[in-house]
Amino acid sequence: MSSKPGKFAITSPSGDRPWWGRWLLILPWVLTAAGTSYRVCGAAEELQTPPVRQTPDRLSTSVFDTVSPPADKIRDLIYLVTAIASVILLLVGGMLIYCIIRFRRRKTDRGEPPQLYGSQPIELAWTVGPLLTVFVLLMVVIRTVAETRRPEPSADAVRIRVVGHRWWWEFQYPDFPGLTTANEMHVPASVPGRERPIHLELESADVVHSFWVPRLAGKTDVVPGRTNLMWFQTAHTGSYRGQCAEYCGTQHANMLIRVVVDAPDEFEAWAAHQASLQQIDPEFAAGQGLFMNRTCVNCHAIRGTEAGGTVGPDLTHLATRKTLAAGTIDNTRKNLAVWLHDPQSIKPGCDMPSLRLTDQEVRDMAAFLESLK
Amino acid sequence: MTTADSMSPRDWGSASGTAHAEPVFQAGRCGMVAFLASEVAFFGTLIVAYLKYLGADNGELTPANMLHLPTALVNTALLVSSSITIAWAATALARGSHKAACRWLALTVLLGLGFLGVTASEWYDLISRGLTLRTNLFGTTYFTLIGFHAGHVTLGLLAMICLLAILSSQKQVGFLAEPVELVSWYWHFVDGVWIVLLLVVYILGR
């Protein structure tokens, strides 16, 4: 059996190759590097205006920090399955490490070790064992699926219709006629003696999104042409953060959800206020005039005025919200001004164009919108 | 530099000539079966889409209103008889009856062309009555499914025409027995898909 260098070896003293051969090989890489850096740098042009950032709200989104039965049950299942998986990992990993250490080839080894072709009893055992484990796991899973199942809405349930848009969330409260808001959902806490489950009906206005607030429940997709149902319930007041969890286009990353759990009477007050028509302070007539006469009304609604657009978020009582642009920025006068000046600088690719407002117009409009308590 | 031009690896076999441990598979037949398996998966998917949307449309342009069962039955007769004729062509060629094989193969092509003609006139009728790919879900799924089937019929006919050309121009045609056999398998498959379409599209839909 001869040993020749393989047919495919690249060998040649430089005399065999044309002088430009080397450059031919390098050229594609140079072009690729140039093209890539062009794309990367060209794309960075979008980022030249330093965007306004939200102060971190430090709201946990850990799947272990649960406050609601569906999330609790899932968390418990995670613990159980992790425990089983860890045992398996230790056993298999341990065996692997043992074999690596114990059965290294030693310098004194001669010939081949005894060849073991198989063993029916052993193979049967390690078929039956995993099958049983899997069966037990499946039973646990089926039980959890049943336990997290959405119960029938009780009389005390709060129903909310969630509509996912690119890239914001619309919330309607059928129990409070007229109540339409965006991105920030308020719900009542359950108190001893009065369970208040929150039932969500999930729909989409365009593509598939996913409603995910980890501390409250697992995620449920929002699919156009279909209404999905989910629920959660908690006794713990506070704010809970979530995000869209199904890629839906350019600004998928900036489609945050804020669920605020209020004490029951606070919730009633919030709901009543949100359902009410907007009272306009005549001091802000300038901004209001701009809003009504420019294209804003084509997309946005302010209930109680002529503005009735449904393409973009409902802006009624805008000033009561903590954030803007689906959680992208804090709701402050300054941020709102930057947004109005050029929404694309904060959320590039979103559907709201720059309206080419002058600085004074921006100030007036921002003042008006911030007055919408 | 290519492998030997005249023979393919399938023909080289072993030098020792000893018996194989088990019955020998033939590469060409394995290949055709594998190809047809993939076609089952392909058409199956289109059929699933058709069934999913069956009954989803409101209005006039539905299978019950638009499709004409007798037309489909004519098409079925054409294809089934063409399967018979190609089977006869294959056996004739295997027997060595060169002329008979040519005749049966030509008849198969004619029957297949007849199928395409009937389909074309059926489509003309449907389109002039307002059903197109973009009209509604029925239009979308119907034209896609029937269209791909008709496309497969067309490719089969092209293969047959090529074989016919070689068959009629050569004196020694023993080497064509296997290709004709394999094409006949393809043709039977296309026929089989049509039967399923008959049941799913033309009969089930009403």
Next chain:
Amino acid sequence: MTTVADIPARSSVDITMRLHGWVTTVDHKRLGIMYIVTGLVFFIVGGIEALLMRWQLFTSDGQVLSGTTFNQMFTMHGTTMIFFVAMPMIFGIANYVVPLMIGARDMAFPRLNAFSFWMSLLGGVLLYGSFFAGGAPDVGWFAYAPLTEYTFARSTATDYWILSLLISGVGTIATAINLSATILALRAPGMALGKLPLFVWMMLIDAFLVLFALPPLTAALVMLLLDRQLGAHFFDVQAGGSALLWQHLFWFFGHPEVYIVALPAFGIISEVIPVFARKVIFGYESVAAASVAIGFISFGVWAHHMFAVGLSPGLDSFFAGASLLIAVPTGIKVFNWLATLYGGRIRFDAPMLFSLGFLGMFVFGGLTGIMLAAAPIDWQFTDSYFVVGHFHYVLFGGTVFGLMAAFYYWWPKMTGRMLGRRLGQWHFWLLLIGFNLTFGPMHVSGLLGMPRRIYTYQAGQGWELWNQLTTIGAVIQGIAMALFILNVLISLRRGELAGDDPWDAWTLEWATTSPPAEYNFETIPEVRSRRPLWDLKHPDDPDWKHE
């Protein structure tokens, strides 16, 4: 040092002739090499895309890439790695090795083989051509409808994506036809199916998976193209079309697809571990049977990618059950491999190092897979970084480590030279460390609530640390792969000559020269057992006495 060009021809003519030889070849070995080179080139490109994403995600509110560019990056990264890295490299290795292992002279249909390669390459070129046509696709590698409908994806980028997958898909199906015909019909005398090397078994099962899983993708892509270009309504929700139909069809392909890329890795491991532990594979029959079982079950689990879409509890439970079930044959194989190591005399050459790495990483990924199979757990973890961590453990830790093992194992056969031992060790360890540093922390990001496919994230959620670890790990992986490329180039130039059988292995390919002659075998060998060369080397204790 002898050169290849013994003819002192003018160099330009020489290059043209050599290039012509490669471009027109139908030789399975050359095509195999072309597939592998293609896969490696796209691997580098996909890796750069990953590094760019990691750079952007290194900090909260990163400013490196815009949202649009990032979205293009993850779409291209996923599509490239699955369709233009994993598949070509797998079918390249299979192309090279399978005919040799079964004692055949070539694949059953050499010209179809060449057709498959060029279709695959064309698909890749078309996909990257989208950059020059106004932008790459940004719809994600599984391209959910209706995001991909014309309404939401106006540019031609999505059409490039569709066409590139249609074209390469046809090539892949053709390869499957070729492989199944070759393995069934061209085996050497005496090589019953029960005596096939396990890698060949895996490729046979793989071929069947491709035959039944790729066409549904082809059909779905055709439907999407008809929607986009001719106004059809398959996924047009406004007209009554179903967004979920795309998901069902895609994942009906998509899940078997991951086994299409995993089974060959299993096959490679099943070849390498015995040779480097010096023991026959433990339980050949159950490894083969388990693989067949995996093949079948893989068609019944697809909706575990859809646990969050609101299927009924019954369906959720069924798919959870099937997904848990498929862990059993996989586990059986892991035990078989461990039992092969047990009692062996392990040589820690690079192929074995990567096989051991595979075992550890794949088992870990399989266990997180079991977690995800439990549907309620999936409701938290799907579409988060947890799942990104999981699938990289099984696809990279599994398939890529397997491919690296194959590369180091069969490189001597393909080129007649050895890859450097030292560099191989550096490659392995850096890759192992970098890999775990990259994808391990992703599980933490996921359980802290970080969704996938986001181009930016806000500060204050505790995600920064894990993202930074991930990015550092990715850079280390980049270095490891650079060392690998260096190893390859050095070996080609002046690698140690390998000889026919540098590993003292047992399957038929090692009975040929390195590289093999164009006709592979002077006379087709006759085999009596699963390890023909073991029988030759151990005439006193041949395998066929025990099988």
